[in-house]
Amino acid sequence: MGYFTGSITAIITVIILIYGFLKGVKVYDCFIEGVKDGLNISLKIFPYILAMIVAVTVFRESNAMAYLLYIINPFVKLIGLPVEVAPLVFIKPLSGSGALGVYSEILKSYGPDSYIGRVSSMIMGSTETIFYTLTVYFGSINIKKMRHTLWAALLADLTALIMSITICRLIFS
């Protein structure tokens, strides 16, 4: 099991490669095309990540982060969330690129393989920029009353958050 999880990157790659090859896909051309997409994505997200990392680093180095975490600590303790991850949880529903920056800064400060790093990775993967999505989707067809949508979406996000914390604690510690 340990060998399997450790080799997951290689295993995914070989499955996709063999499958594509057998399906007669021009795997090399496709790969190159994908790499170009990767370059574009990287170029596109760079300004957002830089802006957020600089702001959050200053916030942390000024001790303002320590004060904030001290204040919110009692609240996040209720759901067992490590307080260091709290900034990510607050920004994720509002802004995807902002969350990407905050997430990167958390990994930089605490390391990707720490409990904090793993929990934040799972939160990044399982929650969504709800407010943004609802605004864009409902805005596009002029819906004014969204009824229970926001509450259901927030509850679902909270579920994902609690599941992330719980699973992370069960598997990685």
Add this chain to the structure above:
Amino acid sequence: MINYIWAIIFILGLVIGIGNGRGEIISKALTTSASSTVEFIIKLTAMLCLWCGIMNIANKSGLSDKLSRILKPLLVRIFKNVKSPKLLDAIVMNITSNMLGLSNAATPFGLKAMEEMQKVNDKKDVATDDMALFLVLNGTCIQLIPTTIISIRASFNSKNPAEIIFPTIIATAVASIMGVIYCKILQKFF
């Protein structure tokens, strides 16, 4: 929104820092964080390119068709008022694209699905049950290979960047199922 958040974080950090007598530390943090972000983005670019390359092969080999064939019967059952095949296709394609991490492809399908749902909506400014359900599912959607997250983890020298894939899928799957249940319960009260 993000304009306010960013400004507040940045200004508070600067003001509190200067007030704390940490002005020099902060000045240094400003320059070093900017330059270290460039180093980070270079590593991240390498990882993103690699994963996007692999995922592109997966997509071109018809992975999204396979996925949508699995998802279709499930989604027909969850949504109440999906009669037109156009609408069903848009919903299926949106969710499939989300699962494969193709957010550029997902949004047009999503907007198309909203448009189709609006056609069968009696009150044009009030969301229908199906719209709410669609957006909740959209928000809790599983991403099979979260390429950006794996890439960021890899660029910070994680020993096993991909180890979070399965745990994340489980967490999201539970959230999706619960999301459907929340919708079905809450829609009676609104």
